[in-house]
Amino acid sequence: MFDSKLLAESLLGQVTEALGTNSLLIGIETGGVVVLGYLIKELDIDVAFASVDVSFHRDDFEIRGLAKSKKSTSIDVVLDGRDVILVDDVIQSGRTARAAVNEIYDFGRPKTVQLATLVDRGGRELPMEPQFVGGFVDVPDSQKIAVRLDKNKELEVYVV
Amino acid sequence: MTDDIQINDGGTLRHLLTLENLSGELVSEILDRAQNFLSIGDRKTKKLPLLRGRSVFNLFFENSTRTRTTFEIAAKRLSADVVNLNIATSSQSKGESLLDMIDNLVAMQADMFVVRHAQSDAANMIARHVPKGIHIINAGAGSHSHPTQGLLDAFTIRHFKKDFTGLKIVIIGDILHSRVARSQIHVLKALGVHEIRVVGPETLVPESLSEMGVSVYNDVDSAIKGADVVTTLRLQNERMEVSLVPSVQQFHKDYGLTKERLALAHPEAIVLHPGPINRGVEIASEVADGPQAVILRQVTFGIAVRMAVMSLLQD
Numbered sequence: 001m002f003d004s005k006l007l008a009e010s011l012l013g014q015v016t017e018a019l020g021t022n023s024l025l026i027g028i029e030t031g032g033v034v035v036l037g038y039l040i041k042e043l044d045i046d047v048a049f050a051s052v053d054v055s056f057h058r059d060d061f062e063i064r065g066l067a068k069s070k071k072s073t074s075i076d077v078v079l080d081g082r083d084v085i086l087v088d089d090v091i092q093s094g095r096t097a098r099a100a101v102n103e104i105y106d107f108g109r110p111k112t113v114q115l116a117t118l119v120d121r122g123g124r125e126l127p128m129e130p131q132f133v134g135g136f137v138d139v140p141d142s143q144k145i146a147v148r149l150d151k152n153k154e155l156e157v158y159v160v
Numbered sequence: 161m162t163d164d165i166q167i168n169d170g171g172t173l174r175h176l177l178t179l180e181n182l183s184g185e186l187v188s189e190i191l192d193r194a195q196n197f198l199s200i201g202d203r204k205t206k207k208l209p210l211l212r213g214r215s216v217f218n219l220f221f222e223n224s225t226r227t228r229t230t231f232e233i234a235a236k237r238l239s240a241d242v243v244n245l246n247i248a249t250s251s252q253s254k255g256e257s258l259l260d261m262i263d264n265l266v267a268m269q270a271d272m273f274v275v276r277h278a279q280s281d282a283a284n285m286i287a288r289h290v291p292k293g294i295h296i297i298n299a300g301a302g303s304h305s306h307p308t309q310g311l312l313d314a315f316t317i318r319h320f321k322k323d324f325t326g327l328k329i330v331i332i333g334d335i336l337h338s339r340v341a342r343s344q345i346h347v348l349k350a351l352g353v354h355e356i357r358v359v360g361p362e363t364l365v366p367e368s369l370s371e372m373g374v375s376v377y378n379d380v381d382s383a384i385k386g387a388d389v390v391t392t393l394r395l396q397n398e399r400m401e402v403s404l405v406p407s408v409q410q411f412h413k414d415y416g417l418t419k420e421r422l423a424l425a426h427p428e429a430i431v432l433h434p435g436p437i438n439r440g441v442e443i444a445s446e447v448a449d450g451p452q453a454v455i456l457r458q459v460t461f462g463i464a465v466r467m468a469v470m471s472l473l474q475d
Binding site: 106 | 203210
């Protein structure tokens with residue numbers, strides 16, 4: 001349904017170009033971490049990376065309570081002064097990205113924060129725009145899409 | 161729908177009143193959440209926005225330093241505003257006047273009450289009384305229950321022992337009057353522990369306790385033998401006054417956890433105690449300060465567990 005390979009290679013190309021010695025890639029649990037894993041595997045250079053779980057900063061806590069999550073934020077490097085690229089699978093409202101920015105600020109003050117997503121499905125509700133996008137997809141609002149690894153360990157965008 | 165007032169229509173916690181009948185699944189969810197909260201002590205910003213703008217009232221009708229303080233820290237790390245009311249000396253803390261007081265605090269826009277009371281059903285009574293949207297946590301009720309202590313005991317055991325099912329756990333002391341023991345037994349049962357041994361003076365550990373699904377021992381040495389977890393309980397002075405225990409010295413000789421006794425347990429056994437400890441009574445100093453004691457870790461874990469409970473309550 002989606003050309004996952006094209007999306008992945010497009011994102012990889014853009015991120016590769018943006019990386020520098022001060023870069024820190026941070027995957028957003030759980031889909032963003034899958035995409036991050038792909039990027040790290042495909043990149044020719046060693047790059048610092050970490051992961052964030054955004055449960056504690058979600059804005060729907062009042063409505064839905066805490067999401068069940070066994071994941072937690074893991075930032076074992078110094079964040080202050082780094083050029084962070086947040087990595088997520090899908091962007092829609094922008095609320096997850098907002099929560100991720102708040103989460104990383106609990107750990108320090110990065111120099112810059114950029115956002116890379118494999119898929120942009122439109123429908124923004126907050127002023128959060130990714131600098132790097134694998135591609136745009138048009139799916140009905142009722143459909144949820146996500147990213148997983150297929151049997152060949154390649155990224156696959158699928159309808160949940 | 162459920163008749164259990166501490167469970168909401170979604171099957172999760174509305175209040176935390178008792179660990180009795182709480183499912184292993186719900187208990188595990190609380191422990192998992194506490195695990196996530198444990199690491200926020202490592203952050204630069206040790207504060208999360210989950211309870212921002214909420215008011216938590218600590219209502220302690222009995223004295224407690226450790227429990228009240230850790231509840232206060234937990235609420236503050238979740239960005240709540242905390243109001244402490246120490247009402248231990250108040251004589252008008254029963255029946256209708258208690259609910260009148262609650263009504264006044266509700267009128268002050270309280271969102272959560274943390275209640276410690278000598279009466280075992282005080283927290284339940286408040287939970288049934290308050291309007292929707294207000295949550296109650298039982299922080300110790302008479303000799304009946306102390307759910308967050310039971311949960312932090314379970315969290316501590318899981319931290320050091322991982323799997324519950326094969327564990328041998330022994331609780332030593334005044335089991336009959338101990339809310340800590342009762343809560344620990346309920347939570348361990350929910351988590352699938354098969355072998356819970358209790359031991360202490362016959363007046364404090366009656367045979368009828370076996371109805372709770374525990375093995376009652378008369379001899380402390382055989383109860384400790386091979387145990388993975390040893391919990392000693394504080395000997396409460398009021399038990400002495402009514403002569404349920406012959407003397408402090410005799411109690412230490414018969415039931416105190418000494419280095420020699422602890423050597424009978426599994427070599428990697430851990431020692432738990434709810435605090436405050438009576439050195440030389442239920443526990444020898446060299447055990448309390450020794451490498452197997454995890455008593456101070458329990459205190460730290462208690463903050464994460466209380467954060468977990470506070471953040472999980474919903475209507």
